[in-house]
Amino acid sequence: MKISTKGRYALRLMLDLAEHNTGEYISLKDISERQNVTVKYLEQIVTSLTRAGFLRSQRGNNGGYRLARHPSEYTIGEILRVMEGNLEPIACLENYPNDCPRAEECVTLPFWIGLSKVINDYVNSYTLQTLLDSASELAGNTYMI
Amino acid sequence: MKISTKGRYALRLMLDLAEHNTGEYISLKDISERQNVTVKYLEQIVTSLTRAGFLRSQRGNNGGYRLARHPSEYTIGEILRVMEGNLEPIACLENYPNDCPRAEECVTLPFWIGLSKVINDYVNSYTLQTLLDSASELAGNTYMI
DNA sequence: TCAAATCTTACCTTTTTAGTAGGATTACCA
DNA sequence: TGGTAATCCTACTAAAAAGGTAAGATTTGA
Numbered sequence: 141m142k143i144s145t146k147g148r149y150a151l152r153l154m155l156d157l158a159e160h161n162t163g164e165y166i167s168l169k170d171i172s173e174r175q176n177v178t179v180k181y182l183e184q185i186v187t188s189l190t191r192a193g194f195l196r197s198q199r200g201n202n203g204g205y206r207l208a209r210h211p212s213e214y215t216i217g218e219i220l221r222v223m224e225g226n227l228e229p230i231a232c233l234e235n236y237p238n239d240c241p242r243a244e245e246c247v248t249l250p251f252w253i254g255l256s257k258v259i260n261d262y263v264n265s266y267t268l269q270t271l272l273d274s275a276s277e278l279a280g281n282t283y284m285i
Numbered sequence: 286m287k288i289s290t291k292g293r294y295a296l297r298l299m300l301d302l303a304e305h306n307t308g309e310y311i312s313l314k315d316i317s318e319r320q321n322v323t324v325k326y327l328e329q330i331v332t333s334l335t336r337a338g339f340l341r342s343q344r345g346n347n348g349g350y351r352l353a354r355h356p357s358e359y360t361i362g363e364i365l366r367v368m369e370g371n372l373e374p375i376a377c378l379e380n381y382p383n384d385c386p387r388a389e390e391c392v393t394l395p396f397w398i399g400l401s402k403v404i405n406d407y408v409n410s411y412t413l414q415t416l417l418d419s420a421s422e423l424a425g426n427t428y429m430i
Numbered sequence: 431t432c433a434a435a436t437c438t439t440a441c442c443t444t445t446t447t448a449g450t451a452g453g454a455t456t457a458c459c460a
Numbered sequence: 461t462g463g464t465a466a467t468c469c470t471a472c473t474a475a476a477a478a479g480g481t482a483a484g485a486t487t488t489g490a
Binding site: 289290291323325326329343344345346347348 | 455456
């Protein structure tokens with residue numbers, strides 16, 4: 141019942157890009173240094189995010205990545221689902237409703253459906269912007285003397 | 286982000302024992318036939334549940350297992366946590382608060398703590414009895430003509 | 431044309447998952 | 461008192477997933 145490192149790092153990468161969301165392309169080298177994750181591993185992660193249409197990339201010298209949309213237009217749920225495939229707590233729910241013959245009589249199925257709902261509702265209720273805002277509150281920068 | 290088969294089967298095993306909660310000891314052979322899980326695999330599962338004090342066992346001929354408490358006194362959360370170790374969505378939270386030096390400044394930590402809370406609150410809000418009751422409603426036995 | 435970046439494909443090691451196998455021990459019961 | 465049906469205990473194993481690493485091709489700005 142764990143989110144993989146790819147999911148966690150993807151979230152940090154997206155937040156990093158959101159923090160530096162100037163329209164410029166940010167290199168993986170920069171992100172790697174700030175987030176302490178190797179460029180090679182980040183490459184795997186951005187491949188998924190770019191294919192999902194979440195990032196724009198620029199090859200060549202001074203290339204890099206930037207967000208395709210505004211930070212408020214990404215839910216944390218969709219970012220995690222790109223990396224994890226889905227956030228269903230059991231395999232039965234991955235392509236529900238499916239052909240399981242026990243579904244009608246399955247006592248535990250409604251319970252698992254409910255668990256899936258609280259998880260997905262929660263992660264869908266946060267956006268990159270939400271987390272950025274709570275971050276600046278955390279740092280208290282706004283009110284520092 | 287998946288509950289293992291051990292967690293899922295443990296829940297079905299506990300529900301099976303709750304349905305046949307007459308005070309008699311129920312053999313794994315019976316449970317195996319009803320739940321379609323091998324006796325050998327069930328043995329592994331009951332070992333954990335017995336050591337956790339959730340089951341009483343009786344060895345020898347006509348032996349088996351029964352619940353140690355009333356079905357209303359088991360939350361689904363505690364059953365799953367025995368089998369899974371814990372239900373934390375990321376490793377950082379397994380022994381939180383811990384020594385992570387980034388905790389203070391970690392933007393994502395409060396988000397993960399919130400996710401852990403909705404998951405654990407949900408699974409703690411159901412008991413074996415709750416599921417049994419919804420099962421009999423599902424079957425509609427009470428009101429059948 | 432060089433350097434710095436992305437892109438692509440392949441590979442590898444470790445851990446976890448999902449079991450299976452064999453036999454020892456216990457206790458009811460005829 | 462001996463057979464049988466159950467739990468108990470220790471080990472093993474195959475497959476899949478997790479968590480990366482490696483090498484090099486391609487692109488592009490300066």
